Amino acid sequence: xxxxxxxxxxxxxxxxxxxWSDPRSRSQIAIGxxxxxxxxxxxxxxxxxxxxxxxxxxEHKGSLYELDVAxxxxxxxxxxxxxxxxxxxxxxxxxxATFNEPYEVARRLATLxxxxxxxxxxxxxTSFDAFTGENFRRGGFLAEADxxxxxxxxxxxxxxxxxxxxxxxxxxxxxTGRFVRPGAGEFAHHxxxxxxxxxxxxxxxxxxxxxxxxxxxxxxxxxxxxSDAEVVFSKYNRLDEARAxxxxxxxxxxxxxxxxxxxxxxxxxxxxxxxxxEEATAYAxxxxxxxxSPQTAIAHLEAVWGRDLSAYDPDGPLxxxxxxxxSLVLKGHSVFRTGRAETARxxxxxAEERGLSIRELMIEVHGGQTFVGSPHTVADAIDHFVQxxxxxxxxxxxxxxxGGLDDFVDRVVPLLQEKGVHRPDYTGTTLRHHLGLAxxxxxxxxxxxxxxxx
Ligand SMILES: Cc1cc2nc3c(=O)[nH]c(=O)nc-3n(C[C@H](O)[C@H](O)[C@H](O)COP(=O)(O)O)c2cc1C
Numbered sequence: 001x002x003x004x005x006x007x008x009x010x011x012x013x014x015x016x017x018x019x020w021s022d023p024r025s026r027s028q029i030a031i032g033x034x035x036x037x038x039x040x041x042x043x044x045x046x047x048x049x050x051x052x053x054x055x056x057x058x059e060h061k062g063s064l065y066e067l068d069v070a071x072x073x074x075x076x077x078x079x080x081x082x083x084x085x086x087x088x089x090x091x092x093x094x095x096x097a098t099f100n101e102p103y104e105v106a107r108r109l110a111t112l113x114x115x116x117x118x119x120x121x122x123x124x125x126t127s128f129d130a131f132t133g134e135n136f137r138r139g140g141f142l143a144e145a146d147x148x149x150x151x152x153x154x155x156x157x158x159x160x161x162x163x164x165x166x167x168x169x170x171x172x173x174x175x176t177g178r179f180v181r182p183g184a185g186e187f188a189h190h191x192x193x194x195x196x197x198x199x200x201x202x203x204x205x206x207x208x209x210x211x212x213x214x215x216x217x218x219x220x221x222x223x224x225x226x227s228d229a230e231v232v233f234s235k236y237n238r239l240d241e242a243r244a245x246x247x248x249x250x251x252x253x254x255x256x257x258x259x260x261x262x263x264x265x266x267x268x269x270x271x272x273x274x275x276x277x278e279e280a281t282a283y284a285x286x287x288x289x290x291x292x293s294p295q296t297a298i299a300h301l302e303a304v305w306g307r308d309l310s311a312y313d314p315d316g317p318l319x320x321x322x323x324x325x326x327s328l329v330l331k332g333h334s335v336f337r338t339g340r341a342e343t344a345r346x347x348x349x350x351a352e353e354r355g356l357s358i359r360e361l362m363i364e365v366h367g368g369q370t371f372v373g374s375p376h377t378v379a380d381a382i383d384h385f386v387q388x389x390x391x392x393x394x395x396x397x398x399x400x401x402x403g404g405l406d407d408f409v410d411r412v413v414p415l416l417q418e419k420g421v422h423r424p425d426y427t428g429t430t431l432r433h434h435l436g437l438a439x440x441x442x443x444x445x446x447x448x449x450x451x452x453x454x
Pocket of ligand 1: 055216234334
């Protein structure tokens with residue numbers, strides 16, 4: 001059966017996808033930039049607009065890392081504003097389960113679901129480093145091994161809070177003088193990470209629960225996706241790797257009584273469109289070289305080598321000195337977190353085999369655009385990727401803020417609609433509906449007082 005393609009847009013902020021130095025780039029923080037991109041996505045009948053989250057500014061050799069954008073607004077606040085600037089587009093926030101409390105996060109997500117009329121998604125990330133943790137009250141308090149047990153309990157607790165109100169609990173009945181049913185909002189959760197009880201302040205949201213998104217890739221991360229997520233945001237956008245990831249994660253669902261249709265896998269992707277394939281290829285090379293500047297190439301190599309390599313020529317060969325994989329020169333960057341000795345070995349072998357300079361190697365391993373070509377070429381490639389089970393759709397990030405998605409929406413989306421693989425218009429109002437996911441029934445409360453009949 002032909003699959004429908006799910007589309008999302010991301011204003012990426014951090015990472016070298018965003019070329020902030022391009023003269024066409026506008027503010028990375030002003031509301032106007034976010035509204036432009038969100039409305040473009042809505043014009044293209046996308047499923048949702050997505051914001052990643054970085055809770056600590058990165059540091060490089062002891063100073064702020066400013067080759068990428070540094071500094072960003074708070075996701076839930078920004079998406080609350082965007083929900084008023086759009087009418088159908090889903091709004092999905094990355095919100096960390098390691099440094100927050102379930103009561104606060106559940107309340108803010110339920111509020112966003114009310115504001116948006118049922119368009120909220122939550123990307124439950126765990127983060128990994130004590131460096132980020134230093135910003136928070138208990139300073140780097142969680143061991144890496146406990147991240148997913150806390151995230152699972154965090155989500156379970158949030159679900160109990162969302163289910164503490166039933167639809168119809170707000171009576172507002174002037175005749176009887178009753179505003180709410182007596183048991184409304186009561187909850188009690190006693191667990192390893194959270195021991196809380198009381199009443200939840202926010203009545204039941206239109207979707208009940210936001211759509212749950214997951215973005216980790218370790219084995220516990222994939223299990224968490226299989227047990228709890230409805231969307232996986234993945235980094236695998238090369239077809240062979242993507243198909244292996246897709247098979248692996250979808251294959252885990254049955255263990256949790258779920259079927260492959262209960263989960264959408266959406267890799268991050270970039271797209272470069274021009275009149276002809278040749279023009280698009282030339283433009284894509286230009287973008288890639290802007291994303292992997294000589295300075296970025298050296299910084300990424302330093303991150304893996306664990307030492308200062310500023311004396312090396314980015315257009316020259318790799319340094320012959322050995323890496324110091326235990327030393328951390330680029331802090332807060334997830335890509336260079338583990339396995340640096342192995343990465344250095346792999347990179348050296350690749351550079352030697354192909355005769356690549358430092359910058360060419362960095363372009364090979366971190367650069368490159370996912371879909372490049374004329375509108376027809378791009379539409380065919382996206383469709384092929386999805387129909388051959390590499391993904392269920394994509395989260396598009398653009399190098400230009402905020403106009404980077406305009407061409408795709410104006411020139412490629414109509415072709416996907418003509419092919420019958422992308423909706424010509426929205427058919428529902430909630431994010432769960434756009435994604436083709438079943439509504440989530442409310443779990444009956446297991447604690448608290450018996451509910452009074454209305
Ligand atoms: C594609 C992708 C996107 C991610 N986006 C974020 C993010 O926006 N914010 C964040 O704190 N962590 C983000 N993460 C990190 C994960 O939440 C997780 O903390 C990290 O991958 C370590 O978990 P793992 O060991 O399961 O991979 C992302 C990870 C992946 C693979």
